[in-house]
Amino acid sequence: MIRSDIIRGHLESIILRLIYENDQYGYEISKQISVRTDNRFQIKEATLYAVFQRLEKKALIESYYGKVSHGGKRKYYRITMLGKAYLKETAREWKETKEIIDLFMEGLD
Amino acid sequence: MNKIKNHVDDLFEDIPKSEERETIKQEIYQNLEEKVYDLMVQGKEEEDAINKAIVEFGNIDEIKSELGVFSTNKDVKRIERAKIDLNFSIWGSILIIVLMVFINMYYSPSTIWFVYPTFAVLWWPLSMFYRWRKLK
Structure with a gap:
């Protein structure tokens, strides 16, 4: 499992992507991240909620209360129009970043 | 499950009271409960599940800085x-x-x-x- 700073810088995009696919609540997202990365990356809850706060402040996501489950009402998040635009932009940015880094990292094995 | 609630209370102890704080506290509490139930479904003992959830929580300071409680x-x-x-x-x-x-x-x-x-x-x-x- 890696806990790299490089991933940290992209947590907003990762979480936005998951919310973009469908509205989700906190635990679901952290679980999705573990499952999709085959447990190679796990997000700490503290980090996750900090990112939610940030995204919500930037109006990239918004929240609403869903059905009651263990321990209370689930707080779901949905992506906003702004969030979608932002996600698209970061995806484009990432593609370019990847290309640039690849120029220097490829063929070293 | 009281252990989870107490733990969350402890985590937020030195954050000044506000509506925002209560909302996020409630959210974290709810999601941690959910995690514990999920771990139990996967066959963990309640005690183990609670401990795992608490250990994996991470550092509360990240949330503090988002709530504007900087050091x-x-x-x-x-x-x-x-x-x-x-x-x-x-x-x-x-x-x-x-x-x-x-x-x-x-x-x-x-x-x-x-x-x-x-x-x-x-x-x-x-x-x-x-x-x-x-x-x-």
């Missing part, structure tokens, strides 16, 4: 203290220098030696000044 509080105190130290050092060194000048003039006005201890003493306010400036 600035601590910094402000440190700057304040450094300022007091600086003031003390300035007054202290002035008194010492004045005393030296007085002794010099009173007992041996023909030789001016008070400059030597003065230079030695000046290190004190100087170091305090730079410490204060560094923190500021």
Whole structure:
């Protein structure tokens, strides 16, 4: 499992992507991240909620209360129009970043 | 499940009360419960599940900084203290220098030696000044 700073810088995009696919609540997202990365990356809850706060402040996501489950009402998040635009932009940015880094990292094995 | 609730309460203890704090606290509590149930479904004992959820939570400071509770509080105190130290050092060194000048003039006005201890003493306010400036 890696806990790299490089991933940290992209947590907003990762979480936005998951919310973009469908509205989700906190635990679901952290679980999705573990499952999709085959447990190679796990997000700490503290980090996750900090990112939610940030995204919500930037109006990239918004929240609403869903059905009651263990321990209370689930707080779901949905992506906003702004969030979608932002996600698209970061995806484009990432593609370019990847290309640039690849120029220097490829063929070293 | 009380253990989870208590733990979340502890985590948020030193965050000033606000509506935002209560909302996020409730959210974290709810999701941790959900995690514990999920882990139990996967075959963990309740005790183990709770401990795992707590251990994996991570560092509350991240949320604190999002809620605007920066560690600035601590910094402000440190700057304040450094300022007091600086003031003390300035007054202290002035008194010492004045005393030296007085002794010099009173007992041996023909030789001016008070400059030597003065230079030695000046290190004190100087170091305090730079410490204060560094923190500021």
